[in-house]
Amino acid sequence: MTTPPSSPTPLHTDGSPIRIGALAPLARPGWVEAGRHLLAGLELAAREVNDAGGIGGRPLELLVRDTAADPERAEAAVDELAGLGVVALAGEYHSVVARAAAARADALALPYLCSSAVLDALTDKPTERVARICPAQSHSWRVYADFLLGAGHRRIAVATQPSVYWASGTRLLREYLVPHGGTVVELDAGELSPAAVCDQLVHDGATALLLLTGAPEPAVPVVKAVRGDQRLAEVLIGAPAGQPEFAEWAALLGGDGAAVPFLRYLPERLGPFGVRVETALRGHLGQEPSFVAFEGYDTITVLADVLRSHGTDRARVAEAWPSVDVEGTRGRIRFSRAPGVSVRQWAWPPVQVVDRDPADVGRFRVLHAG
Numbered sequence: 001m002t003t004p005p006s007s008p009t010p011l012h013t014d015g016s017p018i019r020i021g022a023l024a025p026l027a028r029p030g031w032v033e034a035g036r037h038l039l040a041g042l043e044l045a046a047r048e049v050n051d052a053g054g055i056g057g058r059p060l061e062l063l064v065r066d067t068a069a070d071p072e073r074a075e076a077a078v079d080e081l082a083g084l085g086v087v088a089l090a091g092e093y094h095s096v097v098a099r100a101a102a103a104r105a106d107a108l109a110l111p112y113l114c115s116s117a118v119l120d121a122l123t124d125k126p127t128e129r130v131a132r133i134c135p136a137q138s139h140s141w142r143v144y145a146d147f148l149l150g151a152g153h154r155r156i157a158v159a160t161q162p163s164v165y166w167a168s169g170t171r172l173l174r175e176y177l178v179p180h181g182g183t184v185v186e187l188d189a190g191e192l193s194p195a196a197v198c199d200q201l202v203h204d205g206a207t208a209l210l211l212l213t214g215a216p217e218p219a220v221p222v223v224k225a226v227r228g229d230q231r232l233a234e235v236l237i238g239a240p241a242g243q244p245e246f247a248e249w250a251a252l253l254g255g256d257g258a259a260v261p262f263l264r265y266l267p268e269r270l271g272p273f274g275v276r277v278e279t280a281l282r283g284h285l286g287q288e289p290s291f292v293a294f295e296g297y298d299t300i301t302v303l304a305d306v307l308r309s310h311g312t313d314r315a316r317v318a319e320a321w322p323s324v325d326v327e328g329t330r331g332r333i334r335f336s337r338a339p340g341v342s343v344r345q346w347a348w349p350p351v352q353v354v355d356r357d358p359a360d361v362g363r364f365r366v367l368h369a370g
Helices: 032-051 071-083 095-107 137-150 164-180 194-204 219-227 247-257 272-285 291-310 314-319
Strands: 018-024 060-066 088-091 112-114 130-132 155-160 183-188 208-212 236-238 262-264 326-328 331-333 344-346 352-357 360-369
Touching (some): 018 032, 018 095, 018 291, 032 272, 071 095, 088 291, 095 112, 095 164, 112 291, 137 262, 137 352, 155 194, 164 208, 183 194, 194 219, 208 219, 219 236, 247 352, 247 360, 272 291, 291 326
Parallel strands (some): 018 060, 018 088, 088 112, 112 130, 130 344, 155 183
Antiparallel strands (some): 326 331, 352 360
16 A cells, blocks of 8 residues: 555454455356356455454455346345445456446445456446456457457457447447458347357358357357358357356367467466465365456455555545555556546556467467457
8 A cells, every 4th residue: 555544444453353245146147157266266365364363453254145147136235235334345257247236336335346347337427436456348358359450350250149248348349440440240149049150150251250148158059050160160269258268168168169269367477476376276266266266366455455554434445446556466456547447447457368278278378468
């Protein structure tokens, strides 16, 4: 932290827990594996804070609520958590759900540090109560568009579903690719069968198909269909939202799930702090931690630092975002006002375009960095 307030709200010294509300998708139709990794990061960081003596002698307590990718469920959880006296909210993976949570938290004057939801307009209007660890969609998806252009792809098809998030992604790709001679054709993954998607790709002459859909449905059947169609042997399949990051993708698709570039928010090499956390997360998860687990860990790291310096008053926690200066697992975390982004933003976490290696689907290859 830099320059803490001159008279921070004093911490209670009775040893009572400091409660933080944690939101994550832990049941279908939410992306359960992402939620599990997010929660692993949140819990590991909270446990380490408590092992080191807590915050002024008080332990952190995470009150976890499953959003199941449901905005209304998230809003109800925010109301409940606010009533239970949490000092702040943390977490959430799905952008549309995080947007609902952020709006409700802002209305209740409850600070919220969002871990993994990238939608630029996380709130309808700028607010000082919400901050974000992950990059904004406009930043990371521009990196992905640069990768496509560098790889020679100008005619892009997107298999998409109705959603504010997918619509935003399609718009961002079009805004960036069209001025560079690209085209973006939309295919409705809800209306078209996987076979029909293949026929449309042939008709349009697309050289890349981007999966702007949920996983495993309908993304996995589409991948299988395209991989099995000899007419599309040279077509790149991409997934900017990160579906191939998780083990479920490789388990369901095997070799068909390799060479599908996606966005990943990790540096080329982790520093000593990141390596230590990576090892601990691997032990906790029983598998390689995703970037989402690091986002969860960094979220609690920031909140713990804020609580130490500014106390547990909700208003003071929200006022602290501009003065955050914390070493995270993937770099130094500071929040600022990024153009077009409605919340306090870490600008920017590292961004990579990565795929699974066809020679070993358990290994990742870095294709591009931004």
